[in-house]
Amino acid sequence: MSDRSRRFSAIGLGLALIALALAGPLWSQAKVGGSASSGSITPAQLTADKSLGSRQAPITIEVFADYQCPQCRNFYETVTRQLIDTYVNTGKVYLVHRDFPLSMHSHSHEAAHWLNAAAAAGFYAPVEQALYDKQDEWGPTGKIEPILMGVLSPADMKKVKLIESTEGSQLDAAVASDIAAGMSLHVEGTPTIFVHHAGKTEELPTGGVSYPLLKQYLDYLLQH
Amino acid sequence: MAGTSPTLDTSSIAASSGHRTGRALFLAGRVVLGGIFIYAAYSKLHFAGSWHLRDYYFFFAMAINSYNMLSMAAVEWMAKILPWFELALGTLLVLGIGVRWVSSALTVLLLVFMAALTRAAMLGLEINCGCFGYNSQKPTTELFHDSGLLILGLAVTIGAFMTQRARRLPA
Secondary structure (H helix, E strand, C coil), rough: CCCHHHHHHHHHHHHHHHHHHHHHHHHHHHHCCCHHHHHCCCCCHHHHHCEEEECCCCCCEEEEECCHHHHCCCCCCHHHHHHHHHCCCCCCCCEEECCCCCCCCCCCCHHHHHHHHHCCCCHHHHHHHHHHHHHHHHHHHHHHHHHHHHHHHHHHHHHHHHHHHHCHHHHHHHHHHHHHHHCCCCCCCCEEEEEEEEECEEEEECCCCCHHHHHHHEEEEEEE | CCCCCCCCCCHHHHHHHHHHHHHHHHHHHHHHHHHHHHHHHHHHHHCEEEEEEHHHHHHHHHHHHHCCCCCCCHHHHHHHHHHHHHHHHHHHHHHHHCCHHHHHHHHHHHHHHHHHHHHHHHHHCCCCCCCCCCCCCCCHHHHHHHHHHHHHHHHHHHHHHHHHHHHCCCC
C-alpha cells in the first residue's frame, strides 16, 4: 500500500470514528421510548407516553390522578399495580394516566410536570411508582428531583433534566390539557376513574374501587 | 207533626273534616315516601343515560365499599339486593299494602343509612353515598337529606299505626 493510500485510509478511518462518536448518542437517544425521541412533544404524545399496555386492548381505563393525593397513592398501591400485572400486561386493558393536580396540594403540579418530563424520556412507569411510594418524602418539601434521581441512572436523569429545561412549556401544556379534559368530564376529585368499553364510557364511584370489585367488573366486560 | 229543626253537630263535622285532612296528609306522605324509595332504586339501576340491569351491582358495590365498613361478601350481597328491596318497599307503600310494617322497615333502613353516613362523616371518609345515583356527596349533605326523609318516615309510620288503631276502636 502506498503512503498516499495509507493516508486516505487513515483519514477515512478517522472520519468513520468521528461519525460513530457523533451518531452514538443520537442512536441511544432514539432507543428511548418517550416522545422526546421523535423531536417534538405534544400533549397527545405525552398522553401516549403516560399510558401502559396495548391501544388495541378491548378495555381502556383512564385515571385522573394527583401524585400528592393520598387516595391516589392508595389506589395505585392496592389496585393499579395488580391491574397492570393481570390486565395491562396481558393486553386486556389499556391504562391511561391523566394529570389532575388539585390546588389543595402545593407540589402536585410540579410533580406532574416532572412526571411528564420523565414520560417524554421514556421513564413513566418507574417514576410514577417512585412518586407514589415516596409521597411522604417529597409531599411536604416539594423536593421531587431527588426522588427521580433515586430511580434513574445519572445518564437517564440528565435526559429528563434536558427535556424539562428545553420543553418545560410543552410539559405544562400537557398537564393543562389533561386538566381541561377532566373538567369537560366533570372530574372534581382524585382519583376519578373512567372505563371505556364497546363504545361506552362509565365513571366508577369514587372511593370504593377495590381490586376485587374492579376485577369482577373487568371480567364481566370482557365476557360481554 | 211537630217540626224539629235539624241541629248542626259542629263537633262531628270538625272531627270529620280533621279526619279527612289527616287521611289526605297520610296518603300524601305515604306516596311521597314510597316514591322517593322507588326513585332511589331506579337511580341505582338506571344511570349515565342507560339501564344497568345486568351490571348495576358492580357500581353499587363500589359505592357501598367506599364506606369502608363491611366485608367484601357483605358488600356484594347488599349491592345485589338493596335496590330491589327499596323498589319493593316503595311500591308496597305507594299501593298501601302492609303500610305499618313497610313504613317501619323503611324508617329502620333510614336509621341504618344515617348511622353509616354519620360514621363516614366522623372518620372524614370520602364516600360515594350511592343513595340516589353516583354523584358523590359529602356525608353531611346526605345526612341532611336523610333527616328529612326520617321525619317523613316516622310520620307515616305513626300515621299508619294510628289509622289501624282507629279502625279497631268501636264506632
